[in-house]
Amino acid sequence: MSTTDVEELKGKLVLVTGGGRGIGRSIALAFAAQGSRVVITGRNQATLDDVAYEIRHLGAKAKALPLPCDITRKQEVESLNREVTRRLGAVQILVNNAGIAPAVSFLEMDDRLWEEVLKVNLTGTYYCCKVFLPGMIATGWGRVINIASTVAKVAYSHISAYTTSKHAVLGLTRALALEMARTGVTVNAICPGYVDTELTLNNVRLMAEKTGKRVEEILKLFKGTSPQNRLIAPEEVADVAVMLSSKAADGMTGQAINVDGGAVMV
Numbered sequence: 001m002s003t004t005d006v007e008e009l010k011g012k013l014v015l016v017t018g019g020g021r022g023i024g025r026s027i028a029l030a031f032a033a034q035g036s037r038v039v040i041t042g043r044n045q046a047t048l049d050d051v052a053y054e055i056r057h058l059g060a061k062a063k064a065l066p067l068p069c070d071i072t073r074k075q076e077v078e079s080l081n082r083e084v085t086r087r088l089g090a091v092q093i094l095v096n097n098a099g100i101a102p103a104v105s106f107l108e109m110d111d112r113l114w115e116e117v118l119k120v121n122l123t124g125t126y127y128c129c130k131v132f133l134p135g136m137i138a139t140g141w142g143r144v145i146n147i148a149s150t151v152a153k154v155a156y157s158h159i160s161a162y163t164t165s166k167h168a169v170l171g172l173t174r175a176l177a178l179e180m181a182r183t184g185v186t187v188n189a190i191c192p193g194y195v196d197t198e199l200t201l202n203n204v205r206l207m208a209e210k211t212g213k214r215v216e217e218i219l220k221l222f223k224g225t226s227p228q229n230r231l232i233a234p235e236e237v238a239d240v241a242v243m244l245s246s247k248a249a250d251g252m253t254g255q256a257i258n259v260d261g262g263a264v265m266v
């Protein structure tokens with residue numbers, strides 16, 4: 001977790017989608033450690049409650065509000081906005097983190113899977129931007145941070161829907177950054193490589209099953225794609241989200257920052 005204090009994040013209202021586990025959980029904890037108020041959302045109330053509990057135990061000032069929302073349903077995103085605004089005010093930092101990454105070959109992929117991936121990763125991100133941006137614009141300050149992936153810039157086999165969705169998220173990031181440039185709102189993407197979360201481990205297990213190799217062997221392959229020969233810790237992604245929300249990043253918008261141990265250099 002970040003050791004640097006970012007004074008201006010104290011009291012800021014942050015919303016993290018997919019905040020109940022993995023990278024989203026780490027992002028929620030990192031902002032809470034800065035004294036921000038954090039709304040954690042996702043579909044599973046129990047995991048959201050667990051993270052809120054962890055946050056409240058960080059210290060007396062750490063505030064967390066766990067609210068369920070399926071980001072593929074615009075009405076749920078709109079009612080989330082109404083609820084948050086009523087209880088805490090307008091969201092100032094939106095972290096679009098919720099995402100799915102099922103692995104399957106293009107020809108075997110069911111049409112419904114394609115639609116689901118685009119709906120969560122792209123349309124869900126779009127809905128959240130559409131619903132939460134006006135509150136930021138109204139106050140003349142805001143941050144949108146989209147958790148994309150290195151596959152927003154390059155392609156890997158057997159994740160065509162995921163790759164397509166993340167390329168599109170990067171396109172949306174850049175287009176929005178331009179439209180928001182004079183409003184005080186910045187829009188950036190973080191592009192992690194393989195991160196040590198359930199999402200990665202599920203794909204490692206699946207690949208092990210399909211190839212008949214051991215899980216440890218596949219994990220070694222995943223690590224080996226990074227010049228640093230390791231998985232990224234979720235906290236490393238969280239630290240970059242905090243940095244992008246700081247005053248130091250006022251001039252950064254439309255950027256896509258890789259956190260991948262040097263695997264992708266574009």
Ligand SMILES: NC(=O)c1ccc[n+]([C@@H]2O[C@H](COP(=O)([O-])OP(=O)(O)OC[C@H]3O[C@@H](n4cnc5c(N)ncnc54)[C@H](OP(=O)(O)O)[C@@H]3O)[C@@H](O)[C@H]2O)c1
Nearest residue numbers: 018022023042043044070071097098099149194195197199
């Ligand atoms: N792990 C990696 O190697 C890696 C690398 C690059 C980028 N990323 C990106 O980082 C983000 C987080 O990944 P992760 O590894 O932390 O994955 P994870 O552990 O599987 O967590 C995904 C989160 O998304 C939420 N979610 C999924 N569908 C949702 C929906 N329809 N509405 C609301 N929330 C939803 C899940 O919560 P519920 O199931 O409770 O709804 C969960 O909290 C994703 O966008 C992923 O593409 C991950």
